[in-house]
Amino acid sequence: MANLIGHRVNVLDKGWVELVDLMPHPASEISGDLAIVNAARVSFLGESKGPEADKKLLFYLLRNAHTSPFEMVEFKFRVHAPLVTWWQWVRHRTFHFQTVNAQSGRYTPFEEDDFYVPNMWRKQAKSNKQASDGELEEASNEAFLEQLTAHYDASFTLYKNALEAGISKEMARLFLPGFAVYYTWVVKVDALNLMNFLRLRLAQDAQYEIRVYAEAMYNDFFKPLLPWTSEAFEQYVLNAEA
Numbered sequence: 001m002a003n004l005i006g007h008r009v010n011v012l013d014k015g016w017v018e019l020v021d022l023m024p025h026p027a028s029e030i031s032g033d034l035a036i037v038n039a040a041r042v043s044f045l046g047e048s049k050g051p052e053a054d055k056k057l058l059f060y061l062l063r064n065a066h067t068s069p070f071e072m073v074e075f076k077f078r079v080h081a082p083l084v085t086w087w088q089w090v091r092h093r094t095f096h097f098q099t100v101n102a103q104s105g106r107y108t109p110f111e112e113d114d115f116y117v118p119n120m121w122r123k124q125a126k127s128n129k130q131a132s133d134g135e136l137e138e139a140s141n142e143a144f145l146e147q148l149t150a151h152y153d154a155s156f157t158l159y160k161n162a163l164e165a166g167i168s169k170e171m172a173r174l175f176l177p178g179f180a181v182y183y184t185w186v187v188k189v190d191a192l193n194l195m196n197f198l199r200l201r202l203a204q205d206a207q208y209e210i211r212v213y214a215e216a217m218y219n220d221f222f223k224p225l226l227p228w229t230s231e232a233f234e235q236y237v238l239n240a241e242a
């Protein structure tokens with residue numbers, strides 16, 4: 001069974017997502033898929049009946065919305081992402097945001113390169129007022145990227161000057177470009193609610209800056225750790241909606 005605790009995946013220009021902990025812990029040698037099946041079998045006071053029957057039961061559970069056994073698997077992630085991603089992420093109330101721990105901009109000063117620099121500008125979509133579609137022409141792309149980094153440099157200089165003048169960190173950060181600042185937070189989520197997050201944020205209408213985190217969590221953690229569940233998820237949820 002894969003032990004991915006401590007594994008970190010790079011996302012965007014300087015973000016990442018890391019698996020901090022997992023329940024069931026790999027040392028228990030009970031896979032996440034089996035923990036789900038065993039939880040469901042409590043109803044009948046039984047446990048594993050071998051891989052074939054176990055996988056069949058797991059597929060039955062997801063297909064028939066018998067979802068609570070999927071809450072028996074929990075992931076704890078540390079995430080480093082720009083605030084534009086954070087504001088969308090925190091809308092997922094069941095992502096245990098009541099237990100979130102986030103970096104404090106009142107305590108830790110920001111660094112010069114704590115800002116998200118996209119590798120290109122996406123154009124405003126014509127059909128969807130909140131989406132993007134296609135890429136800006138190359139010359140404009142470069143020019144606006146240069147303007148963005150100049151803006152970050154100027155903002156950071158104002159921030160640094162404010163700190164040097166004795167202004168508190170909690171106020172000096174008003175000089176920083178808010179949506180672009182990288183933040184770090186730790187969150188817990190169970191497999192059921194992570195599937196809800198993934199369903200919404202892997203979708204093509206999700207903003208790129210959160211979709212790439214969903215892709216990293218799904219491809220690098222969820223899929224290898226819960227192979228039966230991800231197979232059922234793709235069959236009954238992702239592809240069922242396509």
Ligand SMILES: Cc1cc2nc3c(=O)[nH]c(=O)nc-3n(C[C@H](O)[C@H](O)[C@H](O)COP(=O)(O)OP(=O)(O)OC[C@H]3O[C@@H](n4cnc5c(N)ncnc54)[C@H](O)[C@@H]3O)c2cc1C
Nearest residue numbers: 088091092093094095130193196197200201203205206207
């Ligand atoms: C493409 C996209 C565009 C969006 N645009 C906007 C926008 O313009 N403005 C905006 O404000 N938000 C927007 N959102 C956020 C969206 O409205 C949801 O808040 C967010 O996706 C979280 O989804 P959720 O409620 O299913 O997740 P969670 O909050 O994690 O909840 C999971 C599930 O638990 C249940 N649940 C949780 N809380 C309650 C409750 N209080 N009562 C009953 N059931 C509950 C529901 O079944 C819910 O689906 C957007 C999301 C997406 C994916």
